[in-house]
Amino acid sequence: MPGQCSSDPIRMTDHISRESNPAHASQLRCINCGVVFEKAAQNFRCASCGDLLEMVYPRWNATRPDAAALKALWRERRTSGLPVDESGVWRFRELLPSFDDWQEIITLREGNAPLYEMPGCARIAGLRQLYAKHQGMNPTGSFKDTGMTVAASVARREGFRWVACASTGNTSASMAAYAARGGMRSLVLIPEGKVSWGKLSQALDYGAVTCQLKTDFDGCMRVLNEVVQRMPVYLLNSVNPYRLEGQKTAAIELMEQFDWQPPDYIIVPGGNLGNSSALGKALLEMKELGFISSLPKISIIQAAGANPLVRTMRENAGKKLISVQAETAASAIRIGSPASWKKAVAVLQATGGTVEQVSEIEIALAKAEIGADGIGCEPASAVTLAGLKKLVKQGFAKAGDSVVLILTGNLLKDPEFTLKFHRGDLFAGTEREKEADILKPQQRAPILLDASVDAVIRTLKEADDRLET
Ligand code: F0G
Numbered sequence: 051m052p053g054q055c056s057s058d059p060i061r062m063t064d065h066i067s068r069e070s071n072p073a074h075a076s077q078l079r080c081i082n083c084g085v086v087f088e089k090a091a092q093n094f095r096c097a098s099c100g101d102l103l104e105m106v107y108p109r110w111n112a113t114r115p116d117a118a119a120l121k122a123l124w125r126e127r128r129t130s131g132l133p134v135d136e137s138g139v140w141r142f143r144e145l146l147p148s149f150d151d152w153q154e155i156i157t158l159r160e161g162n163a164p165l166y167e168m169p170g171c172a173r174i175a176g177l178r179q180l181y182a183k184h185q186g187m188n189p190t191g192s193f194k195d196t197g198m199t200v201a202a203s204v205a206r207r208e209g210f211r212w213v214a215c216a217s218t219g220n221t222s223a224s225m226a227a228y229a230a231r232g233g234m235r236s237l238v239l240i241p242e243g244k245v246s247w248g249k250l251s252q253a254l255d256y257g258a259v260t261c262q263l264k265t266d267f268d269g270c271m272r273v274l275n276e277v278v279q280r281m282p283v284y285l286l287n288s289v290n291p292y293r294l295e296g297q298k299t300a301a302i303e304l305m306e307q308f309d310w311q312p313p314d315y316i317i318v319p320g321g322n323l324g325n326s327s328a329l330g331k332a333l334l335e336m337k338e339l340g341f342i343s344s345l346p347k348i349s350i351i352q353a354a355g356a357n358p359l360v361r362t363m364r365e366n367a368g369k370k371l372i373s374v375q376a377e378t379a380a381s382a383i384r385i386g387s388p389a390s391w392k393k394a395v396a397v398l399q400a401t402g403g404t405v406e407q408v409s410e411i412e413i414a415l416a417k418a419e420i421g422a423d424g425i426g427c428e429p430a431s432a433v434t435l436a437g438l439k440k441l442v443k444q445g446f447a448k449a450g451d452s453v454v455l456i457l458t459g460n461l462l463k464d465p466e467f468t469l470k471f472h473r474g475d476l477f478a479g480t481e482r483e484k485e486a487d488i489l490k491p492q493q494r495a496p497i498l499l500d501a502s503v504d505a506v507i508r509t510l511k512e513a514d515d516r517l518e519t
Contacts, residue, residue, distance in 0.1 A: 076147045078103040078291055081392060092278045094289045102390065104331070105147065105291045110339070115144055117340045121310065138162035139196050139299045145335065146200060146295050155203040156232035160195035161299055163187050165307040168455070170423040171435055176442045179452045181313070182420070183304050186427055186460035190252060193325060193458045194224035196300055197293030202228035204292045205284040211235060212283040216270035218321065218382045219249030220459055225286045226256035237283060239263055239270040244381050246428075246464035266376065267322075268387045288324025289389045297328035298335070304454065305333075305342055312346045314451040317434040317441075319458055320350040320359050320405070321383035323394035329456070330397025346454070349403040349446075350394060351437030353378035353413060353430075358386055359394060360407045368395035379467060379476070380413055382430035382459060404446055408436035411485055414471050418492035421468075426461030472496075 078087045082101035091097055124142060127135040134140045134152040138161020149155060163185050172180035185193030202225070205213050213229050214237035215221045222238040222245075229236035238253050242262040253260050263270050271287065278285045288294060305312060312333075318326045326348055336342045352360050356376035362368055376386035388394070398405065408416070416439070417432035434455040441447045461468065470476045473495045477486035499505040 075108045077106050077108060079106045081396075090291070092285065093275055094285060094291065102289055102393065103291050104393070105295050107145075115339050120144055121306070121341070124306065133157050133159070136162075137199065138303055139199050139296050142299045142302045145298065145302065145332075145339075147204070147292060149203065149207070154207055155199065156206060156228050157199050157203075158189035158195060158227065158231060160188050160199050161303060163193075163300065163303065165304065165454070166423075166425055168420070168423050168425065171419055171455075174419055175435065175439050175453075177438075177447070177449055177451065177453060180438075181452070181454045182423075182425055182427075182457050183300065183307075183454055184425065184427070184457045185300055186431065186457050186463070188224075190220075190224045190227045191248075191460035191463055192220035192224060192428075193297065193300060193456070194220045195228075197288065197296035197324075197328070198224040198228045198286065200296035201286050201290050201292040202232055202234070205286070206232045206234060208284070210282065210284040212237060212281070213286050214274060214278065214283040215239070215286045216267060216274045217245070217249075217287075218267050218384055219245040219253075220382055220463070221287065222258060222260070223249045223252035223256070226253045226258035229258070230256045235259070237261070237277075239274050241266045241270055241384075244384060246381055247466060248463040267385050268373075268376070271387075271389070287389070288322055288328075294324055294328040294331065294390075297325055298332035300456070301329040301332035302336065302341075305336060310342055312342050312344050313454050314346060315403075315438075315441075315447050315453040316346045316348050316456060317438050317453060318348060318350050318456045319380075319383055319430050319433045320352045320394065321356075321385045321388065321430065323350070323359060323388040323390040325456070325458065326350045326397055327390045327393035330394075330401060334397075334400055345401045347403040348397050348401045349437070349441060350398065350405050351433040352405070352407050353380050353383055353433060354407040354409050356380075356384050356386060357407045358388055359391060360405045362391060363395070363398065363405045368399070378413075379410055380429035380433060381464070382428060383433070404441065406437040406440050408433050408440070411477070411482060411489065412436040412439075414476055414486075415489055415492065417468075418471060418489070420455075420457070421461065422492070425457070427457040428459035428461060428463040429467050431455075431457040431459050 080096035083099045085098045127141045136159045137157040166182045168180045188195040212235050215225050216239040226236045236258040238258045238260045355378040358374045361372040371391045373387040376384045416436035472493050
């Protein structure tokens with residue numbers, strides 16, 4: 051296959067320890083057996099035991115990063131016009147895998163995601179202070195861009211012509227964009243009929259070869275794992291540890307936005323569990339290196355219909371994954387067998403966070419509540435607020451705590467969900483129809499009128515009266 055520029059398609063690892071030359075070293079280490087690799091196999095699994103790999107930095111032992119100096123440097127870079135500094139990921143490059151030539155990176159100036167106060171949602175949740183870090187404000191509209199800039203850059207550096215992912219939509223949109231920017235081709239496997247149109251149309255426009263498979267996300271992942279073993283394509287799912295290194299920067303940027311005084315809680319949606327793992331890794335590294343003095347508790351929220359981590363934590367304290375047949379309208383997190391579950395369990399345990407699950411109605415309501423604060427997000431992101439409400443009720447989070455919701459995707463990713471919600475169609479004809487009455491106060495269906503000034507003014511007055519009462 052003329053798919054690869056360099057000679058060796060299967061990059062099996064040599065068990066090399068680069069401790070002897072740590073100055074430039076980042077290494078991949080198995081999370082289970084601890085074997086260290088210089089380069090990963092095509093499927094990013096440990097060649098000894100098959101578990102996931104994580105990135106470690108022996109160079110930090112040789113030259114420990116100076117937290118105070120780096121905080122100042124990172125701030126200073128904000129005024130630079132260099133692409134590598136404008137990127138809200140590469141601005142923090144001292145804590146990432148390094149490149150000999152920074153012009154080699156593929157960047158869309160990702161990261162730089164705003165932190166918003168959420169006064170309406172705070173009141174609803176029963177908190178004095180609530181923030182949302184909106185990763186949906188990234189170039190392709192989701193948090194995936196922060197990881198993709200790193201992993202796609204590595205793919206190109208390694209000479210791959212093809213990159214590939216299985217996706218519920220956002221990864222594929224992001225991968226397709228970065229591949230196009232980097233002059234690579236992209237192969238997308240998505241579950242047929244379960245990816246929102248916004249995301250699907252992005253992958254098409256950015257030129258991906260998009261295959262809709264007659265299976266779910268977990269089935270797409272299984273197929274892709276075989277494909278990457280047999281063809282020279284570079285796997286860009288979050289089992290790729292370079293992705294998670296990039297995604298770490300959301301947590302670094304968040305700490306900077308809090309002037310390095312960490313909030314008490316960070317609430318993250320859980321799907322394949324790469325993001326919670328990445329954010330946790332960043333916090334642990336920052337604590338270890340002296341950037342922060344306390345650890346926010348990372349809590350992970352899943353849809354009740356796609357709750358493998360919740361079940362795994364509740365039924366066996368995180369020892370063995372309980373896979374489920376996933377079903378939720380929050381299609382981004384419709385995942386029953388998450389790859390990074392062990393990493394997520396470790397993050398929950400290290401930070402003292404918890405897990406919670408939320409119903410479809412709770413997700414829909416929370417999404418509208420976030421929207422009513424003028425922010426908006428896609429359904430999967432709204433599990434954070436829905437879960438937080440439960441954590442406050444349970445007394446896990448207290449009124450005076452500072453809490454950050456990680457909003458992972460933009461409202462515009464899934465307009466169909468939003469329209470159905472406001473038209474009252476989301477649960478029509480389902481067993482939840484009656485229960486969905488509680489959503490009515492949030493619904494704002496468009497009003498069809500004659501093109502008449504009087505009709506518009508009447509509508510305006512009626513709405514004003516309603517808001518007065
Ligand atoms: N929120 C959104 C908007 C997502 O797209 C995803 C995952 C998640 C949350 C969950 O993050 O998998 O790291 O736990 N989307 C992947 C995709 C699976 O293919 O786009 P996770």
